[in-house]
Amino acid sequence: MTSRTCRSLLAWLFLWVLASAVLPAQAHKASDAYLQLSRKADRIDLRWDIALRDLDAVLDLDANADQKLSWGEVRYRLDDIKAYALGHLRLQEGQCVPAEVQPPAIESRIDGAYLVLQMRAPCSAATALSIDYRLFQDVDPTHRGLLRAQAESAATPLLRSLDPSAGPVSIAWVGSEDAARPASFLADGIHHILIGYDHILFLVCLLLPAVLKRRDGCWTPVLAWRDAAWPMLGIVTMFTIAHSITLALAGLKIVTISPRIIEPAIAITIILAALDNIRPVLGGRRKLFSFLFGLIHGFGFAGALGELELPTGQFALALLQFNLGVEAGQLAVVSVALAVLLGLRNWRRYPPLVLHGGSMAAVVLATVWLCERVLDVKMLPFS
Template sequence: MHHILIGADHVLFLICLLLPLVLGPDARHGGWRGRLWPLAGLITAFTVGHSVTLGLASLRVFSVPPSVIEPLIAVTIALTALDNIRPFLGRRRAVAAFAFGLIHGFGFAGPLIELQLAPWAMAGALLQFNLGVEVGQLLVVAAATLLLWPVRERGHAGAWLRSGSAFAGIVALVWLGERLFDVKLLPL
């Protein structure tokens, strides 16, 4: 859970997934329960994706250098934010969440790989780490939903969706620049 709490990029991605489900034009239909299943589907797709690559990278079966993965993580945030503003994924949003999860999984693997555990010990650490990440994700989603739900009820949800997504997209593009050019512009 430590990584999800300090991994601002992963938190911002989760919030980008969440925003249209709480603040989007269809959010007023079906109430809380009507939004829960689509959200669960997206989070599950993301979780399955990152679990696959987290396992592969942690067990040293397959890996991608951080110099490639970190900019791609920023791109996933920017694309998700853009889709929130000008939807282009449609029903493929869960497929995109899975694919983006594959990318994020390599990012999650860094702290585990640094431990340099034997393969038998890595399996247990991988399970504990993955469970911690899932708990962290659930806490982020629950907290963000609780904060955004009253905004939705008061009106202007579309403006909040667009401005929140634009902010996330701008931050993601700054992170992309930081990661591509090895500079530090933001404190996160």
């Protein structure tokens, strides 16, 4: 097999992997639900906040198909909703059965409306509680349940991120090292960037021209990997600093911006970054715009931790772990993509096919996302 054939296959493989990553992309924020448990003597009080958009996706609550959920539509299906939710949550292997103590309510949050279920489960005193959380396991592999559990005598809450596909987990209420040890949100940060297809697509758009240099109006490959890696490191560093700032500001609720603004803005950053690969529209100031765009993407990473209402010290640690996870996932994406592009840089069809073709594909996909997010409609069957 010739080197030209190898590069062609590598190029098509790269484009196929990229398409596979972005085509199933969700058009909106990652799916989260909030589960709060409070232990009092021989009972557990439970509050469960579930996004209506997620419930609609699995139960088709929008009876008149007008893309809006009314309280009447939700109320009409409350029995189905409660049956579905409780059918995907088991406490202490089914020995602690939650029962409703207050009527369900709808609460508006910055990222949309949530159904609030408030329940109580008689449960014998024990040092540990088994939780089998499987909400949306069958329809959304990206979903996570954010657990906040606190015993009556405990000074600080215990935190966990519940993966519906991971099986039952055991949390310790008191008298255990696990109860005192803060939960790690490092894996959640990695998970968040890896399912953030719009963030990944933005990074790839930044990477595509990194292995080339424009000379006399023509693209030529860089001679050494360092010629691509060091400039790219500067751009990614600016992006990282920026989104770390806004992630912290949003998580601390110092600055809050609705996803209705942020999600379309993220799509616009992808369009601009991709267009700049075809015809310079950013005036050669890619580091500056990487920083400015990173500020927008940081708000896209935020949200979930702020809803947990943690003590300051615990929140700071969780935020640091989450951000480190985001950076680790981002570094993995950049490293793999840059290595592949370096291997393709001498291919004569790289500029027209990979750089221009890939950028145009990114423009098209990001434009569809923009329309979906602005108009709140579904245009792609897989989004």
